[in-house]
Amino acid sequence: MEETNKKYAVSNNSSNRSWYNSWHGSAQHALIHWGIFLIIAALAWSIVQGRVWNWVFSLSAPEPIVRLVKSSAQLLLDPQTTAVTEGETFSVDITLDSGQGGVDGVDIYSLNYDPSLLQVVDSDPEKPGVQIVPGDVLPVNVYNSVDTKAGNIKFSQLTNPGTTFTGRGVLATIPFKALSAGIAYLTFDFVKGSTVDSNVAYAGKDRLDRVTEGVYTIIPK
Structure with a gap:
């Protein structure tokens, strides 16, 4: 019985490795991988672009006008x-x-x-x-x-x-x-x-x- 269980475990591990190798080498896996990469890259670019825009805006924005009220x-x-x-x-x-x-x-x-x-x-x-x-x-x-x-x-x-x-x-x-x-x-x-x-x-x-x-x-x- 114990020998049968060992054979089943070995067979099951071999099957899992085979499935992983097949999935890792598939075109679908490659698409998902690149999709995640592109999403992360887009988010990073959005953050950088926003900071750059804020910096440019701060340089071009006019100085605030301070109006001093004459005290009596x-x-x-x-x-x-x-x-x-x-x-x-x-x-x-x-x-x-x-x-x-x-x-x-x-x-x-x-x-x-x-x-x-x-x-x-x-x-x-x-x-x-x-x-x-x-x-x-x-x-x-x-x-x-x-x-x-x-x-x-x-x-x-x-x-x-x-x-x-x-x-x-x-x-x-x-x-x-x-x-x-x-x-x-x-x-x-x-x-x-x-x-x-x-x-x-x-x-x-x-x-x-x-x-x-x-x-x-x-x-x-």
């Missing part, structure tokens, strides 16, 4: 917050940021504070009234006045005729004395689009878009 002007207080002790003096800068446009005039009308908490220290005792310290961003000082009873500051500057200011700088500095303990707010009169309050102007148009105000903590002695 801002008025900021620096520092925005700080803590001081009763009787202490400190300074707050009014900073002008023109954005990406020009400026030929600034009106601060008004900057408000609590006169029971803060006192503006006069920057020019030889002149009547109380004034803050002008900066040199805009060279022409038009108005500089502090109402110590109401607690408001009015300040106005212009550029020289035919010139504009672009950039960021200190418009004016306010020297304060802390009078009593509490939270002191420094706020602009400002409504966007209004021309009868604080504004930053160019060619007769208000460019002021935003103001940043201040909060100051006065600590008791």
